[in-house]
Amino acid sequence: MTTKPTVTEVAGPHRSHGEHDDGERAEKGDRTMRHFTIHHDGVTIPVSRGGRGRPLVLCPGLHTTQAHLRELAGLLRRDHDVVTFDLRGHGFASAAGRYSFEGFLSDLGAVMAELCLPEAPVLAGYSLGADLAVHHAAEHPGSVSGLVLIDGANPVPEPFVTEAVLPAFRAMWADLATRQEAERGTARQVLLTAQETLDLNLEIDAIRSEILDRYRRIDVPISLIMSTSMAGDGPPSFNANWRAGAERLVREHPHIALTWLDADHQLVFTHAQDIARIVRDSTGRV
Numbered sequence: 001m002t003t004k005p006t007v008t009e010v011a012g013p014h015r016s017h018g019e020h021d022d023g024e025r026a027e028k029g030d031r032t033m034r035h036f037t038i039h040h041d042g043v044t045i046p047v048s049r050g051g052r053g054r055p056l057v058l059c060p061g062l063h064t065t066q067a068h069l070r071e072l073a074g075l076l077r078r079d080h081d082v083v084t085f086d087l088r089g090h091g092f093a094s095a096a097g098r099y100s101f102e103g104f105l106s107d108l109g110a111v112m113a114e115l116c117l118p119e120a121p122v123l124a125g126y127s128l129g130a131d132l133a134v135h136h137a138a139e140h141p142g143s144v145s146g147l148v149l150i151d152g153a154n155p156v157p158e159p160f161v162t163e164a165v166l167p168a169f170r171a172m173w174a175d176l177a178t179r180q181e182a183e184r185g186t187a188r189q190v191l192l193t194a195q196e197t198l199d200l201n202l203e204i205d206a207i208r209s210e211i212l213d214r215y216r217r218i219d220v221p222i223s224l225i226m227s228t229s230m231a232g233d234g235p236p237s238f239n240a241n242w243r244a245g246a247e248r249l250v251r252e253h254p255h256i257a258l259t260w261l262d263a264d265h266q267l268v269f270t271h272a273q274d275i276a277r278i279v280r281d282s283t284g285r286v
Contacts, residue, residue, distance in 0.1 A: 038085075043094045045086060046092045047114075052081060057112065058073055058082060058124050059085075063197070065086050067186075072275060079283075081117075090190055090191070093107075105136065112136065120145040121144060123147055125152060130150055133147055135214055141219070147223070150225045153224075155215075156244065215252075221282070222256045224249070224258045232266075
């Protein structure tokens with residue numbers, strides 16, 4: 001059962017001994033930042049808000065925290081009143097008994113419900129965060145003024161996690177979980193196990209197979225920012241699948257503005273300035 005969210009103000013920015021210097025630079029001299037926590041559904045979600053201009057909520061992806069997105073958020077704050085937060089089991093958010101798409105979607109919903117904004121915000125999401133943004137907008141008409149979807153929410157024609165590649169994915173996520181142990185107690189920590197990550201990716205594949213129906217229920221402007229090589233040096237079929245999904249989406253919804261960046265799935269880190277410019281240009285048209 002989901003309980004009504006409660007909000008607790010936090011004095012000063014969320015910090016830990018392990019936070020990286022990029023976070024220090026992004027907030028240095030910014031005295032307009034507000035930090036608070038939202039308590040809902042048995043978890044605690046840390047939220048940060050700052051900047052000036054049109055309101056924008058930035059939803060992180062799987063294995064991504066506010067700290068990971070700080071460069072992009074800092075650039076967006078030049079033109080927007082930006083809200084960032086951590087999903088359950090990520091960053092300074094508390095752990096959950098289990099992790100699911102619906103659980104993460106409820107985190108986004110709790111944040112959106114508690115914001116006191118002068119107008120409906122632009123909702124931007126990266127990777128899984130893009131899928132969460134599409135589902136939230138479809139389920140809550142009028143709650144957002146536009147969507148910016150960064151390398152996610154893609155109606156790919158084929159699932160990524162199949163029996164043929166399952167051993168490779170298991171090994172990759174086991175290695176990732178081991179490496180993330182060094183981030184424990186920091187703003188970049190991720191508490192999910194390798195098995196939980198695998199289960200979520202299987203769930204995301206299923207959700208994306210039906211996501212076109214969600215797009216049909218959205219009547220606000222949508223800007224889609226996609227990487228040309230989502231899988232990097234991985235199997236070429238993965239990148240072809242990604243491109244096919246995005247092209248299918250804009251064929252069925254020609255009003256969606258699609259921008260390709262010559263990058264892999266790490267584009268929010270490698271191309272933060274390009275993404276900030278695209279967001280600025282697209283939200284100026286909303």
